[in-house]
Amino acid sequence: MASATRLFVEQDLNAGAVVGASADQAHYLRSVLRMKGGEPVLLFNGRDGEWSARIDGLGKGWASLKVLEKRRDQTASPDLWLLFAPIKRARHDFLIQKATELGCARISPVLTRRTQVERVKDERLRANAIEAAEQCERLEAPQVDAPRKLQDWLDAWPADRRLLVAAESGDAPPLAEALAAEPDPDRPRWALLIGPEGGFAQDELESLRQLAFVTPVGLGPRVLRAETAALAAIAVWQSAAGDWGSRPPGRNGGSGAE
Amino acid sequence: MASATRLFVEQDLNAGAVVGASADQAHYLRSVLRMKGGEPVLLFNGRDGEWSARIDGLGKGWASLKVLEKRRDQTASPDLWLLFAPIKRARHDFLIQKATELGCARISPVLTRRTQVERVKDERLRANAIEAAEQCERLEAPQVDAPRKLQDWLDAWPADRRLLVAAESGDAPPLAEALAAEPDPDRPRWALLIGPEGGFAQDELESLRQLAFVTPVGLGPRVLRAETAALAAIAVWQSAAGDWGSRPPGRNGGSGAE
Numbered sequence: 001m002a003s004a005t006r007l008f009v010e011q012d013l014n015a016g017a018v019v020g021a022s023a024d025q026a027h028y029l030r031s032v033l034r035m036k037g038g039e040p041v042l043l044f045n046g047r048d049g050e051w052s053a054r055i056d057g058l059g060k061g062w063a064s065l066k067v068l069e070k071r072r073d074q075t076a077s078p079d080l081w082l083l084f085a086p087i088k089r090a091r092h093d094f095l096i097q098k099a100t101e102l103g104c105a106r107i108s109p110v111l112t113r114r115t116q117v118e119r120v121k122d123e124r125l126r127a128n129a130i131e132a133a134e135q136c137e138r139l140e141a142p143q144v145d146a147p148r149k150l151q152d153w154l155d156a157w158p159a160d161r162r163l164l165v166a167a168e169s170g171d172a173p174p175l176a177e178a179l180a181a182e183p184d185p186d187r188p189r190w191a192l193l194i195g196p197e198g199g200f201a202q203d204e205l206e207s208l209r210q211l212a213f214v215t216p217v218g219l220g221p222r223v224l225r226a227e228t229a230a231l232a233a234i235a236v237w238q239s240a241a242g243d244w245g246s247r248p249p250g251r252n253g254g255s256g257a258e
Numbered sequence: 259m260a261s262a263t264r265l266f267v268e269q270d271l272n273a274g275a276v277v278g279a280s281a282d283q284a285h286y287l288r289s290v291l292r293m294k295g296g297e298p299v300l301l302f303n304g305r306d307g308e309w310s311a312r313i314d315g316l317g318k319g320w321a322s323l324k325v326l327e328k329r330r331d332q333t334a335s336p337d338l339w340l341l342f343a344p345i346k347r348a349r350h351d352f353l354i355q356k357a358t359e360l361g362c363a364r365i366s367p368v369l370t371r372r373t374q375v376e377r378v379k380d381e382r383l384r385a386n387a388i389e390a391a392e393q394c395e396r397l398e399a400p401q402v403d404a405p406r407k408l409q410d411w412l413d414a415w416p417a418d419r420r421l422l423v424a425a426e427s428g429d430a431p432p433l434a435e436a437l438a439a440e441p442d443p444d445r446p447r448w449a450l451l452i453g454p455e456g457g458f459a460q461d462e463l464e465s466l467r468q469l470a471f472v473t474p475v476g477l478g479p480r481v482l483r484a485e486t487a488a489l490a491a492i493a494v495w496q497s498a499a500g501d502w503g504s505r506p507p508g509r510n511g512g513s514g515a516e
Contacts, residue, residue, distance in 0.1 A: 026435065067476075077480075094352070098486050098489075101482055101483065101486045102480070102482070102486065102490060103478070103479075103480050118357045135481075135483075136480045136481050136482065137338045137481045138480060138482060166377070174497065174502045174503055175497065175502070176400060176497045176498065176502065218502065219502065220361070220404065220496055220497070220500070220501060220502035220504070221361075221416055221501055221502075221504040222335075222359060222360070222361050222392075222395060222396060223394050223395045224360070224394065225359065225393075225394075228356050228359045228360065228489075230357075230490070230495075231489055231490070231493070232360060232485075232492075232493035232497075233493075234490075235490035235491075235493040235494055236493055236494055236497045238478055238490075238498075239432065239433060239478070239490075239494045239498075240497075243478060243479055244432045244433070244434065244476065244477065244478035244479075245432055246478070246479040
């Protein structure tokens with residue numbers, strides 16, 4: 001629903017700088033939006049906030065953008081990681097897009113025993129995440145990792161981050177209850193793990209339960225597809241432990257995120 | 259992730275009854291799943307619970323199913339209505355599917371001032387909802403209404419149902435806060451209204467705010483697409499005021515839904 005065209009760039013942003021758009025972005029400006037030189041865009045790079053800019057030059061596969069002035073200071077999305085077992089492509093694209101909209105800081109495909117899709121193009125995931133970030137007024141794109149085995153993740157797990165594992169079976173407490181039981185919802189840091197279609201292998205889930213940093217959580221009585229479970233869990237987390245207390249930027253003077 | 263094949267039928271279900279599948283269901287059984295006569299399925303109709311059955315006869319565009327025994331008593335999804343301004347087709351299908359998975363009792367397209375998609379095939383919406391219900395172990399399909407003007411809805415609004423309006427602008431409290439402020443979250447009944455891409459017209463939102471049964475709510479600082487806003491709001495509602503306290507059926511003896 002963003003009104004102005006927002007582009008994510010890698011380069012530093014400061015008044016007077018001239019930065020280049022990617023070939024895809026240039027195509028989007030030129031052939032999709034039919035924009036011309038001189039027209040305004042907004043730029044962000046995840047470090048320097050949001051800047052107004054104008055199209056300096058525009059051609060087939062390239063665009064140069066003149067940075068004008070800062071519009072918003074840099075903010076960060078809540079420090080939530082999403083670990084998920086890859087699913088089929090269309091739903092996968094959708095999951096990345098929505099997880100970005102809903103404000104995940106990091107998105108990581110993990111390979112579990114029953115993961116059905118082993119091959120994941122992480123370049124494609126990154127492009128999806130950046131496009132979604134451009135559209136939802138985030139000031140950074142989520143970090144998108146290359147696929148990694150679940151066990152490798154667990155072996156190197158950071159001690160100060162709690163891993164909420166969506167467990168269909170067993171007597172796991174509802175997610176909101178698990179979050180409320182955490183004395184200070186801002187500490188520790190959080191991550192969500194969503195299993196593959198068909199769930200975790202039983203021993204996989206059992207060994208997860210043994211880990212001190214793991215909290216199995218329930219997502220209600222209905223059987224959710226993997227991407228639905230991920231989005232529902234992110235939304236509930238953002239509402240309970242994230243930044244839903246603040247408002248969209250520039251709508252009531254609120255700052256983009258907390 | 260449901261293991262057994264579940265079919266929604268219109269007919270009454272009782273031991274020994276023979277019921278017919280729709281042409282689409284028959285095609286699915288025969289050509290997609292390559293099932294044969296005698297193989298088991300599960301049936302539900304939204305009234306009589308879930309029943310085991312077996313395929314009695316199966317041909318091109320038809321299937322007859324012999325009802326065997328009751329597996330689960332009838333349950334209802336939480337009494338949540340979703341009113342939303344129609345969006346483009348692919349995202350629309352997706353929204354219906356996810357809203358069904360997440361347990362909306364009623365799904366209603368509403369036409370607002372800025373609604374971009376006026377033509378909605380409600381037969382298609384219903385088919386989507388039924389298919390999603392078959393897959394997520396619900397025992398009923400949500401009621402899906404024909405598109406209706408927002409004003410017509412408001413003029414005939416039931417006094418005992420609170421309408422939570424997702425408002426991007428202004429100082430609306432976060433959804434969870436609004437739900438917590440309700441003395442008894444089970445009363446009154448609830449509905450969610452998600453506006454069109456680009457939001458409500460300003461005077462539309464203003465007149466909504468004037469209505470006693472309306473509570474404007476915020477969904478966080480990021481700008482969400484219409485379908486993302488709907489799913490996030492449904493998930494947070496289910497978690498806070500719905501049935502997320504219970505577990506999926508048949509996984510720990512839990513009852514499906516409350």
